[in-house]
Amino acid sequence: MKEVYVDSVVRMIDLSEIIRLHPIKLVSWDVDGTLYSIGRMKWHLTRMFLSEVAGGRGLSAGKEFAALRRYRTRIRAARSSGGAVDESLLKNDWREVRLEIVKRWFGPAIQKTGPRSGVANVISFLAARNVPQVVLSDYEAEYKLHSLGLAGRFASIYVGERLGFVKPSPVVFQRVAADFNISTTSLLHIGDRADRDDSGARAAGCQCLILGRDFRNFDTLLDQLRTRI
Secondary structure, eight states: OEEEEETTEEEEEOGGGTOOOTTOOEEEEOOBTTTBOHHHHHHHHHHHHHHHHHTTOHHHHHHHHHHHHHHHHHHHHHHHTTSBOOGGGGOHHHHHHHHHHHHHHHHHHHHHHOOOTTHHHHHHHHHHTTOOEEEEESSOOHHHHHHHTOTTOSSEEEEHHHHTBOTTOSHHHHHHHHHTTOOGGGEEEEESOIIIIIHHHHHHTOEEEEBTTTBSSHHHHHHHHHTTO
C-alpha cells in the first residue's frame, strides 16, 4: 500500500478501499489541475503578462484577461446552480473569440508548464491494457493536449462548455458512458477537485480518484494500478 497526503496528514490507503477496478471499462481524465499544475501555469502566465506590459501592450492584454475573468465568473455561477451553462455563452461568435484569446495566452503557458510527472506513464499503462481513455473537461481541451504533448492519446474529447453542462453536473459523465455503451459504474474518472470532479462523477454513479486525496502523485498511482489491472 502507498502513502497518500490528505490535508497534510499521511495515511495508508489502497485503491481497493475507494474504487472497484475490475468493472472499469473506460477512464476519463480531467485536464486543468490534473494533467498539469495550474499553479505553475499561472506563474508562466504572469511572466507573459508582465512581458506584454513591458512592451507597451499591457492595456490590450488587461482587457483580454478581464473578458476571460467575466466568462469564468459566469461559469462559476453555472456550477453553483447545478452545472447548466447559460445559452448565451454557447454562441459560436463569442466562443470562437474567447478560444482565440485562451489559445494565445494559455497555450504557451501550458506548454512551458508541461504535463505532471508520471501522468504520461499512467496513460500509456492503461492504453497497453486496452482500457479506452477520454478527456472530460469543462473548458476547451484539444489545444491544451497539444501543448502538453498528449494529443492523440485519447479516444474522444468532451468539453462541458460546448455540451452545455459543466461539473459538478452528472450529465457530462452520463453522456460519456452512453456514447461508449457502458454503465456509469464502469467509468472511472481521474481529477483534482472533489467539489467538481468527484461530486459530478459520484452523482452520475461513476467511480472517481482525486489527485492529492486518493493518491499523492501519478508514480504512486501507477504502482497501485500495476498490481490491480
